[in-house]
Amino acid sequence: MSKLAGKRTRDEVAAAIRGFTPADRARLESTSRYFGRARGFEPEVLLQEALMRAVDGRSCPDHVDVVRFVAQIMRSVAHGESEKLENQVNLVAIDHFGGAADAACQVADEADDAETQLMSAERAEACKKMHDAIIALFKDDDAALLIFEGITDDLSVAEMLELAGLDKTAYQSKRKFIRRTIDKHFPNGWKS
Structure with missing residues (x-):
């Protein structure tokens, strides 16, 4: 080859x-x-x-x-x-498929109403845009990227140190770098 x-x-x-x-x-x-x-x-x-x-x-x-x-x-x-x-898609089994209508299970619709679904989808989209924008800031810095994602996933400091392969001093320095970079690019917070 x-x-x-x-x-x-x-x-x-x-x-x-x-x-x-x-x-x-x-x-x-x-x-x-x-x-x-x-x-x-x-x-x-x-x-x-x-x-x-x-x-x-x-x-x-x-x-x-x-x-x-x-x-x-x-x-x-x-x-x-x-x-x-x-x-x-969540599927729900129904007893007596093809049988009489009264023999079938009554399955409650657990989905949120349309307005709640729309608001939830809008929040999720805004969060995804914000997350993607921040990830893009650190695309060339694997340690910063791993630490940022570790923070968002509620990892412990020890787990992030091991994952990023850093000592405590380098980790603290990288966290300051992450915070300063985000503050520099979004000085007024996130605006979608």
């Missing part, structure tokens, strides 16, 4: 994965727990899916560490799959 300019070949990615150190594996397991818990997935399944996609489906740029590459795939998979789950 010929090597693409600036991209690792499938064999190079597979070799890098086989050469992961125990620290690399621990970091990926921690990342899979973080994204798995945040998005409702089994961490082991998420990690295996990311490793499979790293070898079979995605191209890893030469300048990107393979551990970081796999972690970003986990984030992408968890985010994409959770959006699919949000759009699922």
Whole structure:
């Protein structure tokens, strides 16, 4: 297989994965727990899916560490799959299908009224826009991105330190950077 300019070949990615150190594996397991818990997935399944996609489906740029590459795939998979789950329809079984109408279960409609649904959808859309705008501020800073998402997902400081691979001083410095960056770009708060 010929090597693409600036991209690792499938064999190079597979070799890098086989050469992961125990620290690399621990970091990926921690990342899979973080994204798995945040998005409702089994961490082991998420990690295996990311490793499979790293070898079979995605191209890893030469300048990107393979551990970081796999972690970003986990984030992408968890985010994409959770959006699919949000759009699922809840089905309710009804007894005596095809029988007399009085033999069927009476199923109460638990959905909110149209106005409540509309207000909820508008709030969710505004939150998503705000979240996406803030994420865009840190697209080139993986540590800041992981810390911001950890804060929004109510992770402990210890979990974020482990996930981002930072010590306490670097973590505090990165939090100040995050706060200052958000304040600089949104000095009057979020306006949708």
